[in-house]
Amino acid sequence: MSDPRLTPDPALVTTRRAAQIGVPVADLCRRPHGPRDRQVLFGETVTVLNEASGWAYVQAEKDGYCGHVSQSSLTVPRVATHRVSVPATHVYANADLKTPDLLSLSYGAPVTVTTQTKDFAETAQGHIPRVHLAPIDQIEDDPAKIADLFLGTPYLWGGNSRWGIDCSGLVQAAMLSCGIPCPGDSDQQEATVGKPVSGDYQRNDLLFWKGHVALVVDAETMIHASAHKMAVSYEPIKDAIKRIEAGGDGQVTAHRRPELP
Template sequence: MTTPCLIALPLVDLLRGPDGPRDRQLLMGEGVTVQSIADEWAEVTAIRDGYSGFVPDSALTEGTVTHRVSARATHLYPAPDFKTRERFSLSHGARLQVLSQQGRFAETPQGYVPHAHLSSLDVLDTDPVTVAETLLGTPYLWGGNSSFGIDCSGLVQAGCLACGIACPGDSGPQERSLGAPLSESAPLQRGDLLFWRGHVAWVSDPATLLHANAHHMAVAYEPIADAIARITAQRGGPVTSRKRLKGLS
């Protein structure tokens, strides 16, 4: 029997095993189902994408969420006053329960967040690339899922989830499940995806990619032709597929 819970910490690594390597990350307020708890470790499955792993059982709580952080990042304060010392920072995509509005701040069970940095969960973005551009310059982090560090598949997932598009956590499953294939001759457009073995990138415009990559060690723009030549030269292989998400035109 599984138990639904929420992530209680601003950011927690989803580990392959207790004290094991990081596979992905989970943000505050994200939902998980708990399979088991033993020796202070919980085996969980992320509701957003079915990714399973281990987190400290202290990272779990119960509750309700109503809003998500739609800004790149925000701060949570002990009072509705930006001059007070913040309690912690929250990444884009973190989820909170808004109890009331206090001037420019939203009151949550954890404290106060600028209301301008939040969106209701029932209000979706319409352009996943615009969402991904919010994270431009974010440091590259293998397995990262936050504005403090993110990888290529994390950047794609962030854009998709903000637009209500179901999206796996890794580039391989993303290539298999996202969008419809494009022929080599089809012109690329904003919102298309290019896949390599172990890598994925958004098409920002017909000549430019936006991707989290270890070459720039950041979320960065790169000319498509340059990226293809560079990845080929680094033995990353050719583009394995070009995909177009449904409903984007």
């Protein structure tokens, strides 16, 4: 049986065109007006498969996730040249930090830079500080370092941005930044990211529980987005294992090691 998260519903597919997310973050919903499954960021590309009553049925390019977004969140696609490389940034009206901020963008958001000055990069949306951007093809080499950028971010079920993120959203952001293909949900990640290992924990290993995932920082510590702290936080691995089992969510179901570039 196909996974509806990754396989478009044939009954809904009436068209196929490329589009981009034109708002800071858009909810990817299970159905129109339905619950949020995941989110897509400004500048990310989607394939529009159906449009009706103000909603678009789309498939995200970054991970193949299918769902419904508001039609008003879509815009004409542009070729991205850079991505936001800090937790969040502002887009200013002019190349001057004292001018009005027009838009806020989260880590990883792709942007199209048209010109650059000493301190700012100009886009169709406005001006972004150059120090907040990296070339779109720049690959990072340490997922745990990327996860640390989200430290303190509020927990949000299905969240994928600096404004709110969940456990699998945090892992996906970290992995994709390092050139490691990574689906959106923790069960998908447990099935596909890295290889099963046992024994000592190493930096950037992944630990899975039923419905949860954490990223190992060192032999004794992990970072994760959890409802326990309602934020991205560090936690001793041994403490987390005991706490999660005591709370009724069982033991670790998998220990996997991603292959870094």
